Amino acid sequence: MKKVININFQGRVVPIEESAYDILKKYVESLSAFFANEDGRDEIINDIESRIAELFSETLKQGTTCITDDDVNRIIDSMGRPEDFEDEEANVKSQLGGEQKQSSQQQSYTYQSSETKKLYRDENSKVLGGVCSGIANYFGIDPLIVRILFVIFFGVAFVPYLILWIAVPSTASTIIGAQRKRLFRDPDDKLIAGVCSGLAHYFGVHVWIPRLIFLIPFISFFLRFGHWGFWDFPHFVSVSFSPGATFIYIILWIVFPEAKSSADKLEMKGEKVDLNNIKNTIQSDMEGFSKRAEEFGKDLSQKAQQFGKNISETANTHGTATVKKVGRGIGDVIVIIAKMFAYFIIGSILFAITVTLFVFGVMSAGFLPHKEFILTNGWEDVLAWGTLMLFIWVPFIGLVTWIIRRIARLKGNSKLLRSVFIALWVLGWICFIGLLASVRNDFRYSNHPEEQTVTLTNAKVNKLELRVPPHSKYYSNRSWFRLEPFENLDDDTLYIQNTKVRIVKSSSDSFQVSIVKFADGRSKKEADDIVSKINYNITQIDSILQLDRGIALTKNEKFRNQSLIITVAVPIGKKIKVDYDAGENFHVQIGSNWDDEGWDWRYYENTHEENWEHNREYIMTEKGLQRTDKLSSDEEDNSSNNAMDQFKKSKEQILREKEQKLRELQEIDKQLQDGTDSNRYHYQPEKNKKADPVKKQSATINKQLFNDFLMMRFYM
Amino acid sequence: MDIQNTQSQMRKGVLEFCILSIIRQGEVYPSDIVEQMKRANLHILEGTLYPLLTRLKNAGLLNYRWVESNSGPPRKYFMLTDKGLEFYGVLENTWQELADAVHALTQPQQQHSNPDENNPNSNQQNTN
Numbered sequence: 001m002k003k004v005i006n007i008n009f010q011g012r013v014v015p016i017e018e019s020a021y022d023i024l025k026k027y028v029e030s031l032s033a034f035f036a037n038e039d040g041r042d043e044i045i046n047d048i049e050s051r052i053a054e055l056f057s058e059t060l061k062q063g064t065t066c067i068t069d070d071d072v073n074r075i076i077d078s079m080g081r082p083e084d085f086e087d088e089e090a091n092v093k094s095q096l097g098g099e100q101k102q103s104s105q106q107q108s109y110t111y112q113s114s115e116t117k118k119l120y121r122d123e124n125s126k127v128l129g130g131v132c133s134g135i136a137n138y139f140g141i142d143p144l145i146v147r148i149l150f151v152i153f154f155g156v157a158f159v160p161y162l163i164l165w166i167a168v169p170s171t172a173s174t175i176i177g178a179q180r181k182r183l184f185r186d187p188d189d190k191l192i193a194g195v196c197s198g199l200a201h202y203f204g205v206h207v208w209i210p211r212l213i214f215l216i217p218f219i220s221f222f223l224r225f226g227h228w229g230f231w232d233f234p235h236f237v238s239v240s241f242s243p244g245a246t247f248i249y250i251i252l253w254i255v256f257p258e259a260k261s262s263a264d265k266l267e268m269k270g271e272k273v274d275l276n277n278i279k280n281t282i283q284s285d286m287e288g289f290s291k292r293a294e295e296f297g298k299d300l301s302q303k304a305q306q307f308g309k310n311i312s313e314t315a316n317t318h319g320t321a322t323v324k325k326v327g328r329g330i331g332d333v334i335v336i337i338a339k340m341f342a343y344f345i346i347g348s349i350l351f352a353i354t355v356t357l358f359v360f361g362v363m364s365a366g367f368l369p370h371k372e373f374i375l376t377n378g379w380e381d382v383l384a385w386g387t388l389m390l391f392i393w394v395p396f397i398g399l400v401t402w403i404i405r406r407i408a409r410l411k412g413n414s415k416l417l418r419s420v421f422i423a424l425w426v427l428g429w430i431c432f433i434g435l436l437a438s439v440r441n442d443f444r445y446s447n448h449p450e451e452q453t454v455t456l457t458n459a460k461v462n463k464l465e466l467r468v469p470p471h472s473k474y475y476s477n478r479s480w481f482r483l484e485p486f487e488n489l490d491d492d493t494l495y496i497q498n499t500k501v502r503i504v505k506s507s508s509d510s511f512q513v514s515i516v517k518f519a520d521g522r523s524k525k526e527a528d529d530i531v532s533k534i535n536y537n538i539t540q541i542d543s544i545l546q547l548d549r550g551i552a553l554t555k556n557e558k559f560r561n562q563s564l565i566i567t568v569a570v571p572i573g574k575k576i577k578v579d580y581d582a583g584e585n586f587h588v589q590i591g592s593n594w595d596d597e598g599w600d601w602r603y604y605e606n607t608h609e610e611n612w613e614h615n616r617e618y619i620m621t622e623k624g625l626q627r628t629d630k631l632s633s634d635e636e637d638n639s640s641n642n643a644m645d646q647f648k649k650s651k652e653q654i655l656r657e658k659e660q661k662l663r664e665l666q667e668i669d670k671q672l673q674d675g676t677d678s679n680r681y682h683y684q685p686e687k688n689k690k691a692d693p694v695k696k697q698s699a700t701i702n703k704q705l706f707n708d709f710l711m712m713r714f715y716m
Numbered sequence: 717m718d719i720q721n722t723q724s725q726m727r728k729g730v731l732e733f734c735i736l737s738i739i740r741q742g743e744v745y746p747s748d749i750v751e752q753m754k755r756a757n758l759h760i761l762e763g764t765l766y767p768l769l770t771r772l773k774n775a776g777l778l779n780y781r782w783v784e785s786n787s788g789p790p791r792k793y794f795m796l797t798d799k800g801l802e803f804y805g806v807l808e809n810t811w812q813e814l815a816d817a818v819h820a821l822t823q824p825q826q827q828h829s830n831p832d833e834n835n836p837n838s839n840q841q842n843t844n
Contacts, residue, residue: 010789031763040770047766047792051747054788061787080761 004066010053015066023072034082184259195252254401357396364388374559383435390428443520447527451514456540459510463543463575495550498563506569513568520561530560570620577617736804743793777803
């Protein structure tokens with residue numbers, strides 16, 4: 001069953017099937033594109049059309065009721081397609097031009113497409129899609145070079161490669177005369193929307209290959225609980241990319257038109273439907289572009305001319321003309337440069353936004369497992385999903401869709417699409433702001449901090465070592481996605497590492513350990529409640545002080561900026577050591593300069609003692625902590641005095657050395673008189689000593705800044 | 717060297733000459749030209765013929781006349797102008813020389829068929 005329409009073709013009414021009309025229309029369009037640069041284009045097309053009309057009326061005279069697809073295709077075959085006579089034409093023209101020897105005639109035969117270079121995908125020496133060898137052909141270089149570059153920059157070049165693959169016509173379309181395939185959704189062979197079967201038609205592969213590619217992330221998603229080595233990566237991929245696959249599918253769904261008419265279906269499968277649309281689009285694009293460029297050029301050249309006139313007032317008439325010419329030339333160049341620059345900037349910005357959105361989308365997808373530890377169920381959950389979907393993914397899909405549609409030059413219901421996208425995005429903004437407000441509310445109030453003393457089983461030990469339990473295998477495997485202060489995410493338990501250790505001087509002769517707990521909440525009471533739920537264990541086993549790895553949270557207890565400050569007071573003459581693992585986990589601070597009364601729990605700064613090192617034994621002296629290995633091998637019992645002595649001694653020694661060097665310097669100075677080589681003898685022992693800690697400080701500060709940044713986010 | 721390419725080039729070289737000679741015999745309708753050429757086993761697409769005729773006409777070698785047709789729109793019948801006739805005469809001379817030259821070269825020494833096949837083309841271009 002087919003719809004028949006009546007058309008006025010060369011002054012005759014012709015009943016024709018709608019699909020046949022589509023084919024005919026495309027054929028005539030392809031002809032007019034092919035003869036676009038020809039002088040008598042309209043006449044040629046008119047001649048061909050009237051011949052077709054004649055053939056139509058012959059067909060109708062034989063008793064058929066209307067013109068069918070077959071009739072049109074048969075007629076087109078006899079007339080020939082642009083692809084068929086392209087080669088022939090070029091030769092005929094060159095011959096004709098040569099024989100006539102008329103320069104005016106020859107000029108009209110400057111037919112472009114056979115001479116200028118065009119970017120094609122090379123069908124003959126392709127590896128994947130022929131893009132690399134096509135580019136190599138275009139620039140006249142070895143395909144191998146392009147391929148190597150592509151492999152090196154695979155991460156960056158992959159997406160452009162796909163785009164070129166789709167957008168650039170294959171050489172097969174001109175050599176064999178086959179129609180350029182177009183991407184459609186195939187409604188006849190679909191599971192969801194026919195995207196995969198459309199892709200399969202386009203790339204000439206089996207339907208199940210694209211389907212499998214889309215399914216892989218989902219398959220690995222089901223393997224997420226397999227946490228032995230190899231499957232760890234697919235797990236990560238699945239968390240972040242199974243939504244990704246869905247989004248790509250949705251984008252393609254929007255971008256690909258459905259193959260509705262039979263002409264569409266033929267195009268989808270790459271069978272012959274005569275349309276020289278590649279040339280068509282490029283030519284129409286170029287026409288528009290040159291017009292616009294001209295307008296801009298006129299605008300600017302007028303200004304340039306005015307400028308030229310001003311100059312010409314002092315010059316003679318002959319000068320004016322040349323200035324005008326030069327002015328126009330400069331104006332054009334400026335316009336072209338400005339336009340290129342603008343396009344480049346706009347392109348870069350679009351690209352940057354798209355990538356940023358994508359990264360945010362993937363990041364948030366990776367963050368999803370942590371979500372339940374922060375958000376209360378219900379509204380915040382909805383807002384979080386709304387933010388992820390509408391605020392991040394919708395503009396991403398929108399941008400990518402827009403770019404692809406621009407490249408593919410698809411027309412259609414883009415206005416509707418645009419308003420839908422904008423509406424969804426506005427909704428996304430609302431979700432995002434709502435979520436921020438709600439979360440900010442959750443962190444509005446802080447608790448009343450109270451210092452609790454931890455009872456030690458043996459406070460009189462000579463040495464205390466701070467330790468945390470080692471990582472279990474299970475946890476250390478899962479470091480693909482790590483976001484401090486969250487660590488050690490179990491499926492229902494989260495360990496927060498907002499823990500600080502403060503080492504101060506004890507006023508008594510025994511170790512004292514105290515702990516202060518903090519949290520935020522919607523109210524002071526809620527914050528206090530949350531604090532009371534913090535379960536943090538400190539146990540002493542002889543000289544070892546075992547600390548928990550972090551504050552354990554279950555999904556019922558949300559993350560509300562819980563943090564701890566553990567204060568260890570070390571008596572003078574006793575030793576303290578922070579185990580390497582513990583040191584990595586905690587922000588260790590040392591110092592006796594805080595006086596406990598005036599110290600504000602909230603606003604103290606995260607200053608690290610600059611030469612503090614984990615996994616080293618320190619000893620408390622009158623002047624603060626000293627590293628034991630810097631002391632000479634004295635006995636432990638009177639080490640504090642020795643340390644002081646040692647310190648004084650070493651200082652004296654340095655001073656003596658300095659004096660000696662100075663004397664040497666003076667001697668050399670006398671010898672040289674001129675002092676040309678004085679730089680060498682600027683010897684400053686203090687400087688050398690300090691160089692190391694400074695580096696370390698900057699490293700620790702960096703880490704500190706990152707933590708502060710994260711904390712800041714939750715204060716917001 | 718692509719044999720098909722060479723063949724089609726050889727054919728195309730004489731295309732206008734053949735078309736002009738058909739038109740010289742009297743007013744003719746383009747699809748009749750195609751028919752006549754097909755009968756002589758020289759194939760040309762109508763889509764190629766129409767632009768060629770238009771160009772020859774624009775060069776002042778051809779003229780045409782509208783003839784009412786009962787099987788469709790009015791038809792264009794083409795004929796040679798004086799200039800076209802002159803043009804045809806020059807071409808005919810060239811062809812005669814070429815044909816003699818090819819005949820002389822190909823007949824006595826059959827074994828050198830390969831270089832001879834290329835000769836007509838290059839000869840023709842030289843004479844032009």
